[in-house]
Amino acid sequence: MPIKAITKVFKEKTGHNVILAFGSTGKHYAQITHGAPFDIFLAADKERPRLLERSGLIVDNSRFTYARGSLILWAPERSFDSLDAAIRNISSNDFVAIANPKLSPYGLAAKQVLQRMGLWLPLQAKIVRGENIAQAFQFVSTGNANVGFIAGSQLTENLLGQANTFWSLPPSLYSPIDQQAVLLKTSKLRALNVSKEFLAFLKSTEGKEIIQKHGYRFP
Amino acid sequence: MILSDQDFTALFVTLKLASISTIILLILGTPLAWWLARSQWRFKYVVEAIIALPLILPPTVLGFYLLISLGPNGPLGSLLKMLGAAPLPFTFIGLVIGSVFYSMPFVVQPLQTAFSGIGQRPLEVAATLGASRLDRFVTIVLPMARPGFITASVLGFAHTLGEFGVVLMIGGNIPGTTQVVSIAIYDHVEALEYSQAHGLAGTLLILSFTLLMIVYGANRRYAVGHP
Incomplete structure (x- = not known):
């Protein structure tokens, strides 16, 4: 799983430990809208992140596509x-x-x-x-x-x-599988800074290389 | 509260599954429970432990093992293949088999308790009066174990009604065949269709409650649940 590789490298680089909670996007969405104390949400689609943005639950302009599935x-x-x-x-x-x-x-x-x-x-x-x-x-x-x-x-x-x-399968046969990440408003204090650092790492060349190595593309 | 056609179909599949499984469980569970209640075999506890396993195992674990063993490469699956039968996962019969395993302790245990409670004496008396084995079972055991049968049927049916993990693993979610209510509710919740989820969940709740009330109400003369 790319996320495990990413958090491992992130820890080596920054010393920050990222705790992962696995689950389906729909379930996590329901939990987040009911106040689950997560800092970052890495969704498997872009619909749920969009809905969270519309409900004002994410930090402004934090939504971005971190991987495109094939x-x-x-x-x-x-x-x-x-x-x-x-x-x-x-x-x-x-x-x-x-x-x-x-x-x-x-x-x-x-x-x-x-x-x-x-x-x-x-x-x-x-x-x-x-x-x-x-x-x-x-x-x-x-x-x-x-x-x-x-x-x-x-x-x-x-x-x-x-x-x-x-x-x-040729990407022309199906609509893009864009997976988006968001920074949640529940993220506070020290965790907020580390979260921002982590999202920046996802966007960096090094982060992208790991994601790509695990079979993903980018828009 | 509006249910879609697919919701009604899921409800129908669920009731069919619970009914058929309960009947099979009573047919298999009665002799098994009788043997467990009477047998003096010193390794009886091994069988009891195996029957009780689904109480402890997470249903997804049970479902996963069924998926592997019933699959074309699994031991049961390859046996069926040799006999020329189609593989069982993703079929209604596959679900029935899964449910029988899954709900077995809920049927066998109340029956075993009921049978043990009867004791030897009434049967011995009947035997001295010339009653045959079958005669003794039908005229003494069945009426005396009636509360046990009621509890076993209700628990077996109800437990299958609420089955989720096993069906999730071996069902394949095919509408009209293997999509049961619990899976349909789960899908609605996951797809953020909360009102449809409420509708279906509410229907299941009312249905289960009514059913239990009718059964317990009709048998309130008996100490149901504590035979």
């Missing part, structure tokens, strides 16, 4: 030379794992791709929706789904070694 088609038990061949081979007997389009921008992107391919409606009964992209990955990795739409950041060293089982 979508990958993954079919570990098959081998094709091209994305086209892989898509054409999806049959009505396959379970296709995606993240829930209602909850996850990766799910929405997968839905858009399937719609463009004319597969969304025919595959309705076979599309299994994970609560998030991690569960979509899990459905495929346990062999229960034959095909899955996963995130570029989930391609581990091990998977990268298995050529012809995954294909990057």
